[in-house]
Each structure stands twice: as structure tokens, then as C-alpha cells.
Amino acid sequence: MVNLEKFLIVLFLLFLPSQLAFHFWPAWSLVNGIRVDYLSPTIYLTDLIILSLFLASRLRVRIPIFIIIFSILNILVSSSPLVSLYKWLRVLEYLWLFKYLTQKHLALSPWPLALSVIWTSALAWWQFFLQGSVGGLWYWLGERPLSVSTPLIAKVTLTIHNSLPTLVMRPYATFPHPNALAGFLLVGSVILYSFYTSPLRPSPIIGEGFRGRGMGLLAVLIALLTIPITFSRTVIVLEMLILLIWLRPLLLKVFLLISSIYFLISTSGSVASIPDRLDLIRKSLFLIQKSPILGVGLGSFIPATMNYELITNNYLYQPVHNIYLLLASELGLPAAMVIGYWLLVHGKKMLRTMNYELITAVAVIVITGAADHYWLTLHQNILLLIILIAYAYSYRWGSQR
Secondary structure (H helix, E strand, O other): OOHHHHHHHHHHHHOOOOOOEEEOOOHHHEEOOEEOHHHOOEEEHHHHHHHHHHHHHOOOOOOOHHHHHHHHHHHHOOOOHHHHHHHHHHHHHHHHHHHHHHHOOOOOOHHHHHHHHHHHHHHHHHHHHHOEOOOHHHHHHOOOOOEOOOOOOOEEEEOOOOOOOEEEEOOOOOOOOHHHHHHHHHHHHHHHHHHHOOOOOOOOOOOOHHHHHHHHHHHHHHHHHHHHHHOOHHHHHHHHHHHHHHOOOHHHHHHHHHHHHHHHHOEEOOOOHHHHHHHHHHHHHHHHHHOOOOOOOOOOHHHHOHHHHHHHOOOOOOOOOOHHHHHHHHHOHHHHHHHHHHHHHHHHHHHHOOOHHHHHHHHHHHHHOOOOOHHHHOHHHHHHHHHHHHHHHHHOOOOOO
16 A cells, blocks of 8 residues: 555544534525535545545446446435435445455554544543533534533433432534444444454554554543443443443442443433434334335435425424434335345354454444434444444454454
8 A cells, every 4th residue: 555545544544533524505405494414515524535545546446237227216216316416426435435445455553543532532521521612623623613502402411419400511522413422432442442452463454563552442441431421321331231241350340230320310311302203213114105115315314204294293304313214214125125135144244253343343333223323324423334344344353364
């Protein structure tokens, strides 16, 4: 790999959590006059880095004809064809990145990924203590203006011992939502832990020896300490389960179990979010019934629900919080089943590697994907997902190093 590509990969991993971007707001990105981030064509800093990699590597990818045909049909039947066209262009970008990571067999250094996890966690703690955004240089990494009084900001009510309930802002770091931050940190920490448990020698993946492993372990510890303050219950429960399985001393496991139970019962989130999520599930089932073969168009879940809004009169401008229902809604049942079959086949191969870190990382995505949509809708999380799948596909971590 040429030095320029190595440099660009380091930049890509360092700025992986950043949401620094330029948003465009054409008419089709507005719903009832309201700007919807999920529909906005966006150029991220990481897009520019990927474009630079594309030009530097000269790697070109052939798109299978069946994907081309299906994408055209999906765009033609879409509730918002221009939104779907933009989303399919995104898919091309992600497919190219996947092929690049698998075919080039890059030496993925752990230290830039570790640094990105560290600075993201540090910003989350800073926001948590300030109960608002930090500003300054963090703005240029994608931090948005935040405060506990900001409308629609994610908050929890925290009760400690006999104290009065306190309204607390959940930290975002540079992510659109604390849940996405939590998922990124947990999967990122499991990936880094796989580096820490690898042999102390250069390898096609590591190439850094002790230095990369040491920083990776530090990032893992910081990430695991940061996840609880995101108050993302699904991710917190998964983190506790992982630690309970991997930690050996029985006393430590008991302490961890008791403290985690106390932490979960001492916090309460928005009760209104449960009916909202159920309503989004009903909408997704309605859309699947309406367009079972080709779906309502990639990325067009929100525009497609506008007719359904007249029935429910509940204006929720976000996708369903379930990646499986989201895929079936936007791509149709046949495409969702094909994707599921592909994942099942490669999942069985992954299980045979007996690489528990890799299996754990994938399991986290499978489980959190049933409770949220960010692995398919948010740029930072999608990029981390591609990194995980690419290296799982290419190297079968652990068993084939």
C-alpha cells in the first residue's frame, strides 16, 4: 500500500466518529416544510477522505447486474425517487469501501481507531459534566449545539438514593443521538479488544505490535466507562452481559451485576417513546403490506408514511427503530430475505472460526438493530459496520491470523 493510502486510512479512522458535514436542503428533503436530516443529501468529511482513497487507489468495482436492475426498479417505485437515488449512490460508496478493505488487505492500525474512540468518549464526558455542548474546536468535529433545555434533546430523570429526581441531558459527542454513540463505542471497543488479545507480533491486520495494543486497551477501558452515561439501556445491558461472561473473578461479576441493576432502576427515560416506537412499527407493517415486492424505496420510509399520517395523525419524522422492518419496508420482502440469507451463510462461517470477539461484535449489531435503526441510517455507524464486516469477511479474525 502506498504511503498516501496509509495516510488517508489513518485520517479516515481518526475522523470516523465525526459528523462534520455540509447539508443540502432541496424541496424533497422537507416534510410538511420541516427539514428532515435523514432525507438531506450530505457531504461528510469522511466522504472526502473516501473520495481521496478512491482516486489514490485506482480500485474500481463492478456492480452485479442484479443489483443495478433492482436499484433502478426500487427508485422507480419509490415514494420519493430522488431520496432513493441519493441513498443508492450512498450504497455504491459503501460497496466500494467494502471492496477496498477486503481486496487491498489493508494493514489496519489500531491506534487511530483507538484515538477516535478516546476523543469521542472524552467529549461525551465533557458534555455530561457541562450538561451542554463544549463548542470551540469540537464544533469542527461535528458537535452540535446542545443543552438540557434544547427542545427534543435526549434526557433522563436520574434518582440517586433519596435525592430528588434530576433531569439530565444524555451526551451526544459528535453523534446525532446518544444511542448511536453507545452502539459505536461498544462495537468499537470489542474490535479494539480483538487487537489487544492478538499475539505480540506484526500481522496483516495490526502492524503495530505493543504500541497499538496498549492504546487499544486504554480506549476499550474508556469506552466501557463512557457507555453508562449515554443511558442507552439496550447497549448498557449488552455491555454488562459481555463483561459478566468475559470477566473471571466471581466477586467482580456479582458486584457488576448488582451495580448495573441499581443503575438501570435509578434512571427513567421518556415514557412517550414507547408508544412512538410502537406506532412506527405499525407504520412499517403497513408499508410492507402496501409494497411487499419492491418496497417503498430505499431511504423513503418517512415520505412513504405521509399517507399513513392521515390515519394516525402522529407526526414522527424518523425511521422505524428496527433495521429488519426498515429493510423490508424500503426494499421489499424478497430483497430483505436475500440479505438475511447472505448474512446467515456468512454468519455460520464466522461461528466456525470460534473468534469470540468477532462473534460478540456482530451479535451486538444484530441485537441493537432490533431496537434501533442507526446501523442503517447514520453515516458514522454504517462506516464502522462496513469495517467490521470487511475484516470479518477477509481475515476471519483470530483463527486465521
